[in-house]
Amino acid sequence: MSEEQDIITVKNLRKAYGQVEAVKGISFAVKKGELFAFLGTNGAGKSTTIDILCTLIKKTSGDVVIDGFKLGEGKENDQIRKKIGVVFQDSILDERLTVYENIMNRGQYYRLGKTTLQENYNFVSEYLKLDDIKNKKYDALSGGQRRRADIARALIHKPTILFLDEPTTGLDPQTRVFVWSAIKRLQEETNMTIFLTTHYMEEAAVANQVVVIKEGQLIASGTPNQLKERYAFDSLHLVFSETFDPEEWFEKEELSFTLKNSMYSLRLHSTLDAIETLKKLEGQIESFEVIKGSMDDVFININEEGKKITS
Template structure:
């Protein structure tokens, strides 16, 4: 198994405060990895360490084969990663093209490489209509496209996205994710994502959830849904029913919400025998799949209060 990122026993202390408490995880090359946590969970601290912006207290981190912590390897790590921050780093008075070309020079690209790489980002981010506009003149969605172009002008093998679609309209969010997926599938770029939109984590290959500096769950979206969320069968009846009798018939507890009843089921297929048993009384039914939002809420509730000392 080849990993783009390997983290072992990573810790970060700020005085007596343990922001990160010995966490372990791996990110497969070419995968979409989702790193989730509420505010104060240690998510941002971990990302800043991985991006060489903050020194770790202890532990081992390897990124693209380089060991974090030495000046030489830290420089190599920075050359191989791209970062899209929540706040832009671009100059408002420069055009999009000027900003991106200027950023490209930080990576000591040759003139030929810079021209080639600019064509690369121009194509992926559809910059034709905005490249000659000042950054200050752009809409929120256009700014985000320019931010991503800046982050990948040197063609990094890993792209860190820190809540990249917060505040964007649905159309722009869709465009951002289509672009990210193309980068991953077409050139094998590894994507490390944090997000407040839980549905964006649904497409991840791996999810890690952190709370108060500790990892409280990790797995694929389906694995986490199976462990922490259930599907729901929503039932509507033709007339008033004897809820205790119906519950005995189906062998499950029913909970009333307004004029419908809900039954938690392990999977969609488990709805079939329930419906068959009570079909004469049914007016309608619907199966609602367990969501990643449910997963996130349940994981945090089950984790309880982890000591922050």
């Protein structure tokens, strides 16, 4: 991906509700055209931050610039709303209207001309495959069909930034794959910036940049690979023959291990370390498996460590 300018900059953002500070002076930047994953446990401050960036609630202090417009500065917020699309966890579409009616009605809020509106509908319909549900009322749709319509609604004005708040939660695996492929295609083909929150770490694994928030503070940031190097590790899982005493061998080799259901697990400094260990144990192993460190490991370990980043 080529070097791009920052399309979102957040500096020392704070949000307090009385004496309770939900967001505690966070700073980060999102580059134009990237997939940015914003992660955290429930109550970490994710939704509050997104609501501020989407102009839904006011910040207490700090500076936010979105696509050249300063958040909170009079008519600047109106310009920001034209630049963003938002897919909320809960739908805001009218259940009594068809998918087509819902999306076209939404487009009229942006004062799009009839020709432009129809062109934009054709654009989102092609990406989200709406032809089969176009004339169905929203309340008759399945969960996956609703999500396709929700995303299409957010895209009808062709925003430069798309906010996705846990877009695939509750969807079956096949629908999740479809929705995710549509999102990635949008990013890659239109250079749209995607700002994502998700509980599925495999989705965060394909992001260009990941930021993790805990208790209102940023505690980690980097690319998925950088975070894996810092917070995850590979492991070697071993099942031994009944005639071998592995714990005596581990003690002799000064190796620490964990044991669960007759399977011994060793932490590896690198994947290739497994080769030397397997050579030493040749003839004593019934089965083995090398498990690569994952974004799930990253998320768990970051939150257990829970230290504020100092960069």
